[in-house]
Amino acid sequence: MKSKRWDPYIAGALTGLLLVLSVLIAGKFFGASTTFSRSMAVIEKRIGVDVNQFEYFTTKKGKYGPDSLPNWQLMFVLGIIIGGFIASTWSGTFKFMTIPDMWRQRFGGNPAKRAITAFIGGAIALFGVRLAGGCPSGHGISGLSQLAVSGFIALGCFFIGGLITAKMLYRD
Amino acid sequence: MSLIYGLITGILFGILLQRAEVLRYDRQVGALRLMDMTIFKFMLTAIVIGSIGVYLMKDLGLIKLSLKATSIGAQVVGGLMFGIGWALLGYCPGTAGGALGEGRLDAFWGILGMLCGAAVHAFAYSFLKTQLLGIGSFGKISMPQILGINHWTVIIAFGAIVVFFFWIFEKKRL
Numbered sequence: 001m002k003s004k005r006w007d008p009y010i011a012g013a014l015t016g017l018l019l020v021l022s023v024l025i026a027g028k029f030f031g032a033s034t035t036f037s038r039s040m041a042v043i044e045k046r047i048g049v050d051v052n053q054f055e056y057f058t059t060k061k062g063k064y065g066p067d068s069l070p071n072w073q074l075m076f077v078l079g080i081i082i083g084g085f086i087a088s089t090w091s092g093t094f095k096f097m098t099i100p101d102m103w104r105q106r107f108g109g110n111p112a113k114r115a116i117t118a119f120i121g122g123a124i125a126l127f128g129v130r131l132a133g134g135c136p137s138g139h140g141i142s143g144l145s146q147l148a149v150s151g152f153i154a155l156g157c158f159f160i161g162g163l164i165t166a167k168m169l170y171r172d
Numbered sequence: 173m174s175l176i177y178g179l180i181t182g183i184l185f186g187i188l189l190q191r192a193e194v195l196r197y198d199r200q201v202g203a204l205r206l207m208d209m210t211i212f213k214f215m216l217t218a219i220v221i222g223s224i225g226v227y228l229m230k231d232l233g234l235i236k237l238s239l240k241a242t243s244i245g246a247q248v249v250g251g252l253m254f255g256i257g258w259a260l261l262g263y264c265p266g267t268a269g270g271a272l273g274e275g276r277l278d279a280f281w282g283i284l285g286m287l288c289g290a291a292v293h294a295f296a297y298s299f300l301k302t303q304l305l306g307i308g309s310f311g312k313i314s315m316p317q318i319l320g321i322n323h324w325t326v327i328i329a330f331g332a333i334v335v336f337f338f339w340i341f342e343k344k345r346l
Contacts, residue, residue, distance in 0.1 A: 003191075005191060005192065005193050006188070006191040006192045007192075008192045008193075008194065008210045008211075008213040008214040008217070009213050009214075009217050009338075011188045011189075011191060011192035011194070011214055012192070012213060012214040012215065012216070012217030012218040012221070013217050013218070013221045014188055015185065015188050015214070015217075015218040015221075015222075016217065016218040016219065016220065016221025016222035016223075016224075016225060017221060017225065018181065018184055018185060018188070019218065019222045019225070019226070020221075020222060020225030020226060020229060022177070022181045023226065023229065023235050024229055024234060024235060025177065026174060026177035026178070026181070027235070027236075028174070028177065028178065028181070029238050030181075030185070030266075032264075032265040032266035032269075033265040035265075036265060036286050036287055036289075036290040037290040037293065037294060039287060039290070040287055040290045040291045040294060041294070043287070044291065054294045054295060054297065054298075055297050055298045055301070056293070056294040056297035056298075057294060059297075064294070070175060071174070071175070071178075072174045072175065072177065072178035073178065074178070075175045075176075075177075075178030075179040075182060076178040076179070076181055076182035076185070077182060077265075077266070077269055078179065078182060078269070079178065079179045079180065079181060079182015079183040079184075079185070079186060080182045080183075080185055080186035080189065080266060080267075080269045080270045080273070081186065081269040081270060081272060081273040082179075082182070082183050082186060082273065083182060083183040083184060083185060083186020083187040083188075083189070083190065083270065083273065084186045084187075084189065084190045084195060084269070084270030084271065084272070084273025084274045085186075085273035085274065086183065086186070086187060086273075087186065087187040087190035087191050087274075088190050088273065088274035088275065091190075091191065093190075093274065094274055094275050095274070095275045095276075096275045096277060097275060097276050097277065097278070098277045098278055099278060100196070100197035100198055100201075100262060100276070100278065101198055102197060102198045102201055102202065103197065103201075103262070111278075114278050114281075115278060115281040116281075117260055117261075118260075118261050118262075118278045118279070118281040118282040118285060119281045119282065119284055119285035119288075120257075120260060120285060121256075121257045121258070121259070121260025121261030121262070121282060121285065122257065122261050122263075122268070122281070122282035122283065122284065122285025122286040122288075122289060123257070123285040123286065123288045123289035123292070124253055124254075124256055124257030124260065124289065125253075125254050125256075125257025125258050125260075125261055125264070125265075125282075125285075125286065125289065126254075126257070126265065126285070126286035126287075126288075126289030126290050126293070127250075127253060127257075127289040127290075127292055127293045127296075128249075128250045128251065128252070128253025128254035128255070128256070128257055128289075129250065129254045129265060129289075130250070130289075130290060130293040130294075131246050131249060131250030131253065131293065131300060131304070132246060132247045132249075132250030132251045132253075132254060133240050133241070133243070133246065133247065133250070134240055135254065135264050135265040135266060136215065136264045136266065137264070137265070137266035138240070139240065139247075140215055140219070141215065141218050141219060141222060142222075142238075143239075143240055144219040144222075144223065145218075145219055145222030145223045145225075145226045146223070146226055146237050146238070146239055146314060147223060147227075147314045147315040147316055147323060147326055147327070147330075148239045148240060148242075148312075148313075148314055148315075149242045149310070149313045149314060149315055149317075149318060150239070150240045150241060150242040150243070150247055150312075150313075151240070152315065153242065153244060153247040153248065153251065154247045154250070154251045155251075156251070157247065157248050157250075157251025157252045157254075157255060158251050158254050158255045158258065159204070159255065160251075160252060160255060161251060161252035161253065161254060161255015161256050161258070161259070162204040162254075162255035162256070162258045162259045163204055163205075163206070163255070163259075164255070165204070165255060165256045165258075165259035165260065166201055166204035166205045166259040167205065169259060169260070170201075170205055
């Protein structure tokens with residue numbers, strides 16, 4: 001039995017509330033992308049790479065380095081995976097899918113094609129995000145809730161880049 | 173304790189994202205194709221409520237802001253790049269994990285790609301720092317600061333613009 005989807009306005013409002021509570025209680029604003037950088041620092045160190053040769057992993061007293069984990073944001077990102085699993089299983093909307101419907105309609109049912117595109121898209125996305133200093137959670141929700149100029153610029157460019165690319169991908 | 177707060181907050185956020193269907197490729201790319209405004213409705217509402225709460229707490233002296241510095245070169249180039257990757261992948265760093273949680277296996281490849289992108293970024297950081305990060309660097313500024321007006325004026329104006337867009341969305345059944 002599938003549960004009905006939640007109204008995005010209400011879910012969004014609750015998210016805003018959750019953000020405020022998080023800042024009040026834990027002193028933490030939402031963010032996700034930095035965890036990917038930090039995770040790579042840990043992984044690279046594990047496989048024997050000298051991470052100190054990369055300025056990014058030593059700058060700001062190792063804020064993005066291998067010793068910065070585990071931290072609040074890592075748990076936040078892991079929590080999102082768990083929350084997605086709990087909510088989908090409980091609502092009956094969990095579904096193994098290798099290819100999204102919209103993608104399948106346009107690009108066909110080859111899972112390898114989707115996997116490669118997802119990989120490349122993810123790589124470009126995260127490189128861009130770290131350059132910009134944050135993702136839709138960090139610059140978008142956290143940044144704009146604080147009325148940060150950086151948030152407006154970043155989110156605006158996220159959507160401009162996204163709108164143009166999506167239009168090109170799905171053009172007739 | 174901080175780790176536990178992070179986990180609980182993430183789980184709650186993940187539940188909200190999943191039930192609102194914001195994790196889905198079809199809705200994220202749908203938003204970028206201006207066919208499905210779910211993502212906009214969710215994000216903009218979160219920001220309006222969030223900004224009211226954050227600045228209320230700040231005025232009461234209960235919290236400190238944590239602004240990210242403005243660096244026009246980095247944010248414009250990085251932002252546009254992210255947009256390109258976002259349209260290709262259909263998930264963002266926050267939602268990719270949640271998408272995997274609801275069974276979307278393509279998110280796994282996206283996450284792998286993201287880790288690689290992070291590695292390449294760290295590798296290129298020294299170069300990026302000298303070439304891009306300095307362009308249009310203005311420090312940790314907020315809209316009220318640069319406009320020279322009270323933050324509540326900005327929040328109310330922003331809220332009004334958002335409500336106007338919501339009215340259009342509903343009218344056009346997006």
